[in-house]
Amino acid sequence: xxxxxxxxxxxxxxxxxxxxxxxxVGLKRSGRRDMALLVSDQPAAVxxxxxxxxxxxxxxxLNRTRLRGGIARAVIVNSGNANACTGPxxxxxxxxxxxxxxxxxxxxxxxxxxxxxxxxxIPMPMKVIEAGIAKVASELSARGGKDAxxxxxxxxxxxxxATVAIKVNGKPVTLCGMAKGSGMIEPKMATMLAFLxxxxxxxxxSLQAALKAAADESFNRISVDGDRSTNDTTLLLANGAAxxxxxxxxxxxxxxxxxxxxxxxxxxxxxxxxxGEGATKLVTVRVCGAKSDADADLAARAVxxxxxxxxxxxxxxxxxxxxMDSIGYSRAKVVEEQVGICYNKLLAVKHGVFAGASTYxxxxxxxxxxxxxxTVNLNLGRGAAVIYTCDCTEEYVQINYVE
Amino acid sequence: xxxxxxxxxxxxxxxxxxxxxxxxVGLKRSGRRDMALLVSDQPAAVxxxxxxxxxxxxxxxLNRTRLRGGIARAVIVNSGNANACTGPxxxxxxxxxxxxxxxxxxxxxxxxxxxxxxxxxIPMPMKVIEAGIAKVASELSARGGKDAxxxxxxxxxxxxxATVAIKVNGKPVTLCGMAKGSGMIEPKMATMLAFLxxxxxxxxxSLQAALKAAADESFNRISVDGDRSTNDTTLLLANGAAxxxxxxxxxxxxxxxxxxxxxxxxxxxxxxxxxGEGATKLVTVRVCGAKSDADADLAARAVxxxxxxxxxxxxxxxxxxxxMDSIGYSRAKVVEEQVGICYNKLLAVKHGVFAGASTYxxxxxxxxxxxxxxTVNLNLGRGAAVIYTCDCTEEYVQINYVE
Numbered sequence: 148x149x150x151x152x153x154x155x156x157x158x159x160x161x162x163x164x165x166x167x168x169x170x171x172v173g174l175k176r177s178g179r180r181d182m183a184l185l186v187s188d189q190p191a192a193v194x195x196x197x198x199x200x201x202x203x204x205x206x207x208x209l210n211r212t213r214l215r216g217g218i219a220r221a222v223i224v225n226s227g228n229a230n231a232c233t234g235p236x237x238x239x240x241x242x243x244x245x246x247x248x249x250x251x252x253x254x255x256x257x258x259x260x261x262x263x264x265x266x267x268x269i270p271m272p273m274k275v276i277e278a279g280i281a282k283v284a285s286e287l288s289a290r291g292g293k294d295a296x297x298x299x300x301x302x303x304x305x306x307x308x309a310t311v312a313i314k315v316n317g318k319p320v321t322l323c324g325m326a327k328g329s330g331m332i333e334p335k336m337a338t339m340l341a342f343l344x345x346x347x348x349x350x351x352x353s354l355q356a357a358l359k360a361a362a363d364e365s366f367n368r369i370s371v372d373g374d375r376s377t378n379d380t381t382l383l384l385a386n387g388a389a390x391x392x393x394x395x396x397x398x399x400x401x402x403x404x405x406x407x408x409x410x411x412x413x414x415x416x417x418x419x420x421x422x423g424e425g426a427t428k429l430v431t432v433r434v435c436g437a438k439s440d441a442d443a444d445l446a447a448r449a450v451x452x453x454x455x456x457x458x459x460x461x462x463x464x465x466x467x468x469x470x471m472d473s474i475g476y477s478r479a480k481v482v483e484e485q486v487g488i489c490y491n492k493l494l495a496v497k498h499g500v501f502a503g504a505s506t507y508x509x510x511x512x513x514x515x516x517x518x519x520x521x522t523v524n525l526n527l528g529r530g531a532a533v534i535y536t537c538d539c540t541e542e543y544v545q546i547n548y549v550e
Numbered sequence: 551x552x553x554x555x556x557x558x559x560x561x562x563x564x565x566x567x568x569x570x571x572x573x574x575v576g577l578k579r580s581g582r583r584d585m586a587l588l589v590s591d592q593p594a595a596v597x598x599x600x601x602x603x604x605x606x607x608x609x610x611x612l613n614r615t616r617l618r619g620g621i622a623r624a625v626i627v628n629s630g631n632a633n634a635c636t637g638p639x640x641x642x643x644x645x646x647x648x649x650x651x652x653x654x655x656x657x658x659x660x661x662x663x664x665x666x667x668x669x670x671x672i673p674m675p676m677k678v679i680e681a682g683i684a685k686v687a688s689e690l691s692a693r694g695g696k697d698a699x700x701x702x703x704x705x706x707x708x709x710x711x712a713t714v715a716i717k718v719n720g721k722p723v724t725l726c727g728m729a730k731g732s733g734m735i736e737p738k739m740a741t742m743l744a745f746l747x748x749x750x751x752x753x754x755x756s757l758q759a760a761l762k763a764a765a766d767e768s769f770n771r772i773s774v775d776g777d778r779s780t781n782d783t784t785l786l787l788a789n790g791a792a793x794x795x796x797x798x799x800x801x802x803x804x805x806x807x808x809x810x811x812x813x814x815x816x817x818x819x820x821x822x823x824x825x826g827e828g829a830t831k832l833v834t835v836r837v838c839g840a841k842s843d844a845d846a847d848l849a850a851r852a853v854x855x856x857x858x859x860x861x862x863x864x865x866x867x868x869x870x871x872x873x874m875d876s877i878g879y880s881r882a883k884v885v886e887e888q889v890g891i892c893y894n895k896l897l898a899v900k901h902g903v904f905a906g907a908s909t910y911x912x913x914x915x916x917x918x919x920x921x922x923x924x925t926v927n928l929n930l931g932r933g934a935a936v937i938y939t940c941d942c943t944e945e946y947v948q949i950n951y952v953e
Contacts, residue, residue: 202878234903267871375879462951468670475605500637541944548865
């Protein structure tokens with residue numbers, strides 16, 4: 148079987164049978180859009196992955212129970228308040244958000260999911276929320292995807308959406324997605340807020356497996372600051388409006404669907420890393436030659452989360468010594484004399500010392516770029532991992548203490 | 551037995567039989583003092599603890615072998631170059647530094663220790679180093695402690711030294727110490743550069759045990775940025791010039807000696823946390839009520855190393871939600887509904903939600919101060935831990951990418 152060719156388009160086109168809206172309802176002090184509603188006209192199979200943080204928002208807790216039903220009609224989302232650390236009242240408020248949305252759409256609340264993002268520990272302003280829900284519900288449109296993708300943003304500086312078109316059983320199928328990232332980003336076995344919609348018909352358990360696999364290779368491979376959020380959520384809705392034979396392993400187009408989903412989630416994940424709070428550079432950290440994939444992951448995360456490495460990337464001095472330091476204190480097995488490091492394809496470190504194959508000036512030219520790759524070869528085995536990350540600037544600090 | 555009263559003096563007074571010097575020998579571009587020499591006129595018992603990073607400087611590797619001999623006459627220290635990731639040449643250079651120092655002091659090189667701190671991965675400029683060693687060796691003096699403490703500084707903004715005077719067998723005994731910290735600071739089962747000198751006679755194994763215990767409660771309890779260095783080293787020299795009966799467990803003054811050593815190391819450790827790169831605030835993070843001490847340690851380190859928590863401390867908004875988030879993703883057992891958080895003695899969080907016992911304004915007033923304590927009670931057991939840390943400012947970022 149030839150590998151399906153997947154083209155990711157930098158726009159959002161809702162698949163058939165989906166409508167969306169995004170509006171400014173008064174939750175953000177900036178007056179920007181802060182509430183989104185995504186609706187499937189018919190009940191859709193739904194898959195979800197959530198934060199592994201032990202402190203979880205009311206919305207994550209509620210969505211976990213909703214997911215057991217396996218069916219979604221709508222997702223109501225607000226930015227400006229995370230509804231986390233809000234106690235029993237937070238649960239009541241989250242439930243009320245699904246109930247009200249359900250009433251307006253004539254859907255049971257058990258088929259309505261709810262996501263919140265913003266500041267932790269502040270009670271939800273339910274009067275504003277309720278009026279907001281009525282407003283977005285009245286503005287649903289097949290072209291509302293972009294407004295919705297805008298409304299879920301917090302400190303994001305760029306909208307994050309993408310669309311992939313494939314064929315399943317010869318029928319056109321669309322997958323689209325939107326995401327928000329920016330700060331408190333190191334998803335693990337979970338993701339940040341991301342909503343993926345498709346008109347493909349997909350068998351429910353296979354949908355969950357495909358989402359989990361896609362998230363593991365995309366959202367779970369980014370880090371902005373090493374802080375895992377209380378609210379990370381990805382939902383994937385598949386409403387079957389394309390009329391294909393339900394997808395599952397064994398279906399001739401299953402591989403194509405999975406490839407499309409993977410391409411979509413990776414596209415959104417890299418957008419999150421590139422738009423990390425205050426970031427000026429997208430850095431891909433690849434570790435190979437580790438004793439195991441798990442070891443490679445530990446080493447890659449140590450590099451990507453080292454404050455000294457991340458701040459060094461702001462400037463141009465290729466401070467590879469800090470990369471050596473960070474892998475050294477990671478829990479991965481490291482033998483100093485075996486380590487090789489490349490900046491893009493330029494060898495910087497061999498046998499744990501400066502390789503001399505390139506000059507500091509050449510390495511600095513690479514670090515000057517808006518995108519570059521650091522490859523660390525531990526030369527101990529075949530384990531490999533990749534993390535997408537960014538530099539840590541003064542602006543990151545400012546964003547996070549200025550009121 | 552009454553607890554001995556220990557007074558830590560904010561100065562450095564070398565114990566009898568020790569001399570020191572610190573000079574500018576041309577390693578730092580700033581022209582500041584960059585080489586220190588500490589000498590015991592008679593062979594001293596020596597104890598040491600070192601970094602657990604798998605990537606270690608040549609000096610750490612050499613000192614580990616030197617420590618087996620158990621005897622020290624001198625410690626030669628340079629700042630401006632870490633002699634880490636410098637391969638076999640780095641080992642040769644470190645050995646040469648001890649050899650030359652030994653020649654000048656008429657001591658075998660096996661009794662000379664060497665420490666380096668500064669940039670990683672740059673070959674040691676041995677001509678400058680050798681001339682420097684001759685210079686400091688010619689300037690040794692019983693009043694040279696302050697110059698030496700100045701010469702070991704890198705990005706430190708304040709000198710870090712202290713002295714404690716006690717009596718052992720009725721004889722006056724002095725303990726003094728100097729340290730450097732600032733960046734790449736999260737020692738663990740090891741420490742940053744710190745040199746401790748005493749004229750007490752101490753049995754060698756007991757000296758090592760006392761140092762390990764003191765380091766565990768001081769240097770191993772601070773974090774500036776969560777980055778553990780390749781060069782962390784603490785050495786404790788005890789030359790016996792006070793003429794007391796050798797100290798060891800069972801000696802009537804053993805507890806006093808240990809208390810003095812603990813007070814000295816804690817004093818230096820807190821100075822390091824307060825003077826973290828770019829820091830404006832010293833924050834003590836206490837976790838109690840954990841399932842175990844190890845769990846408390848995990849939770850306290852998660853708070854102290856969370857970039858979002860540390861940046862929030864720069865401002866005044868008491869963002870306790872980020873503290874909840876960070877303990878939630880720590881590997882400590884956390885039950886959200888059980889968590890309590892205090893700012894100094896003011897209750898901020900009860901049962902995992904805002905307590906309402908204090909206002910945000912009252913909490914902000916605490917966070918405005920140059921020193922405050924965050925206490926997290928997990929209410930799950932009796933485990934407790936403390937970490938001394940600091941805020942993370944724009945200046946930290948600048949220091950670490952500006953050439």
